[in-house]
Amino acid sequence: MNSIPVKPRCAAPRWPVAALWVGLAIFMLGGCASVPKPESQLNSAQQAVYQADGAGAGQFAPSEMRQARGRYEQARTLVADGKHLAARREAELAQAYAELARAKALAERAAQKADRAESDVARLAAEAGESR
């Protein structure tokens, strides 16, 4: 009986292994639970919406602006509900849409400016042609 008893391999150091699994499970679940409040994403989104608004995106890119505002509001609601990960994603999307709205507004204004410049040139050319 002084021989070493044969034990199942998996169960050999029983507690350390169980502890490892529990720790892993806690870590994975905690991955969700420990998402911090997306303060900086909310701030960035808000700032992007302001800038888009300032660029006239409400007029030139209304649908993107609606997306940006809607998602920003949604992000705030989610934060209030403690759903930080979803809130962060909404805030990131809100920022992206606000930047798209701003880009569209600037592009539209640039196009209008180019159209004006081209019609000015056409007028100038016509006048120069007449005086020739």
Place this chain on the structure above:
Amino acid sequence: MIRRSFCSVVLAVTLAGCATPPSPELETAEAEFDALRSDSQVTDNVPLAVSEAEDALRAAQEASQLEQRNHQARLAMVRIQIARTQSERREAEKRAEAAARRAEEIRLESRGREADAARERALQAEQRAELLRSQAEAERRRAEQAREHASQIKAELANAQAELAELKPRLSQRGLVLTLGEVLFDFDSARLKPYTERIMTRLADFLRQNQDYGLVIEGHTDSEGQADYNRELSRSRAQSVAASLQQQGIRSTRMRVDGLGEIRPVASNDTDAGRRQNRRVEIIIQEP
């Protein structure tokens, strides 16, 4: 065994989180990004926006969780749209810049054209002035030549005067009038006396040198005798003068011959002296 199975299941679930289930959103984003990157206009215009879209796409590709991958793929799609929009904006700016450059060119051209036109006007004015000057100069020279010509003619006439003195040249409204008196003809004859040839030669010389001058040759008589006869005689005498000049090369078309008879006396027919004066041939040299 139950425990072992539990271990395996936990492991499988854990690994499944790492494996990549298909994500249509990511595939769409990848396709969109490929299209974006192969558009050289976009990559030239907004390289920074393209690399931001690429970063977003890579974040999606590297996301281990499906939900996170889809989220990152959506963000990447928006980044791609932003890159396209910014490229469009850059294109519009290029159009505006090109238009501004063209406008500047047109302004410069038209300013240059105005300057050219002003230069052209100045040049034309200068040429007009030059033309007027040269016209005035030509006019002056013509007048000068006319004066010289006139004085030359006067001189010639003066030279001729010695020889033509007998012809009593006088200026009338009709021109220079030379009078060939009775002394040049035999009585009742139309023939010129021989020594008058010299006078005719001199006159012919003058007429050759002054081709524009015309001649009227008029014969006159006194009131003795029949008027018809007198007219005929005066005409014959005038004709003789014309014939003499014609012999010396003066075209008959330059000469008009008239026989006026007794109707235009220059003196009284009551005296011999008067009648002598009335018997004459007048040569009127007419200026052109």
